[in-house]
Amino acid sequence: MRAMRFDRLDALRGLAIVWMAVFHFCFDLNHYGWIRQDFYRDPVWTGQRTAIVSLFLLCAGMGQALAIHQGLSWPRFWRRWGQVAGCALLVSLGSYLMYPRSFISFGVLHGMAVMLLLLRVAGPRLSNLAGLLLGLAALLLPLWLQHEFFDSRWTNWLGLVTHKPITEDYVPVLPWLGVMLWGFVLGRWLLLARPALLTGALPAFARPLAVLGRWSLSFYMVHQPVLIGLLMLAATMRA
Numbered sequence: 001m002r003a004m005r006f007d008r009l010d011a012l013r014g015l016a017i018v019w020m021a022v023f024h025f026c027f028d029l030n031h032y033g034w035i036r037q038d039f040y041r042d043p044v045w046t047g048q049r050t051a052i053v054s055l056f057l058l059c060a061g062m063g064q065a066l067a068i069h070q071g072l073s074w075p076r077f078w079r080r081w082g083q084v085a086g087c088a089l090l091v092s093l094g095s096y097l098m099y100p101r102s103f104i105s106f107g108v109l110h111g112m113a114v115m116l117l118l119l120r121v122a123g124p125r126l127s128n129l130a131g132l133l134l135g136l137a138a139l140l141l142p143l144w145l146q147h148e149f150f151d152s153r154w155t156n157w158l159g160l161v162t163h164k165p166i167t168e169d170y171v172p173v174l175p176w177l178g179v180m181l182w183g184f185v186l187g188r189w190l191l192l193a194r195p196a197l198l199t200g201a202l203p204a205f206a207r208p209l210a211v212l213g214r215w216s217l218s219f220y221m222v223h224q225p226v227l228i229g230l231l232m233l234a235a236t237m238r239a
Contacts, residue, residue, distance in 0.1 A: 004070060007202045007210045009062055009187075014209030016055040017216045021223050023048055028224075032231050053108055053171055054179050059213075060112055061183020062190075064119050066198070069191055077120055085113040087221055091169075094225075099168050106157040107169030109220075114157070114173055115180045123184050131185040138178030 023045075029035045039045045067077075088109035096103035104110075126134065142159050150160040159172030190198050202210055212219060 005214070006066060006198050007207075008198055008200060009059060009066070010210040010213035011202055011206045012055070012209075012213070013059040013063075013216050014211070014213030016052060016059060017212055017219050018209070019048075019055070020052050020220075021227070023052060024224055025227050028227050028231055032235060034231070053176065056108065057112070057115070057176055057179040058183035058186070060116065061119065061180040061185075062187030064116060064123060064180075065184045065187030066191065068120075068124055069188070081113060081116060081120075083217060084109055084116065087217060088113055090221065095168055102166045102168050104167055104169045105153045106172060107167075108171040110157070111171035111173060111176055112180075115177050118173075118177065119180060119184055128185045128189060131181050135178040135181035135185070138173075138181065139175040142172075142174045 026035070026037070026045075027039055030037045030039060037045060039049075088107070091104055091107060091109055095107075123131070142161075146160050146162045148162055150156055150158055151162055151165070153165070156165050156170075157172055159174030159176070161172075164170060187198075
């Protein structure tokens with residue numbers, strides 16, 4: 001049976017992907033010297049990154065709740081999971097070629113691959129209250145428990161680091177699993193208590209966002225090569 005699409009969730013994911021593309025375009029402008037901004041310490045940029053990642057993971061959690069509600073089979077889950085994990089490996093390879101000293105070993109796609117698997121196994125067994133409490137624990141635990149053992153590239157994926165690693169993207173399981181858990185609980189609650197918020201019609205201006213949201217992984221993989229290529233071409237023409 002073909003899974004039902006939820007246009008409003010797709011549009012929300014599409015909004016996140018557009019915001020991300022604008023953010024990355026500004027990052028690339030800075031990298032090639034067209035603007036001067038501190039993307040690593042300025043709250044204007046670090047706050048946007050946190051908001052964008054949070055929106056992505058919230059949508060991913062909601063999407064898992066809706067998929068499980070519709071009886072998503074394990075084979076279909078594995079197909080989609082394989083796409084996410086495969087793209088994560090490509091991101092690591094591509095970032096290593098561009099930034100060998102700060103390549104992405106555990107970015108947003110790596111985190112999503114691990115967290116989606118955890119959510120697929122544990123989500124149906126959790127009550128909404130348990131999901132909320134576990135999500136809160138995931139958000140707070142990195143503040144209370146840190147150790148140098150987790151500072152290497154082989155262990156920092158858990159998130160209990162004493163300092164943020166030098167990498168172009170870092171989305172560890174903790175605390176970000178908390179956001180995905182809350183998205184899962186939110187999606188399940190909306191299905192039962194406010195289904196119209198999920199199934200309602202979209203205004204015309206938001207429909208392109210819904211289309212983009214359905215192809216978010218493909219867009220994620222191609223947008224940076226396209227943006228970087230355009231900036232390199234512009235730099236060549238300016239020289």
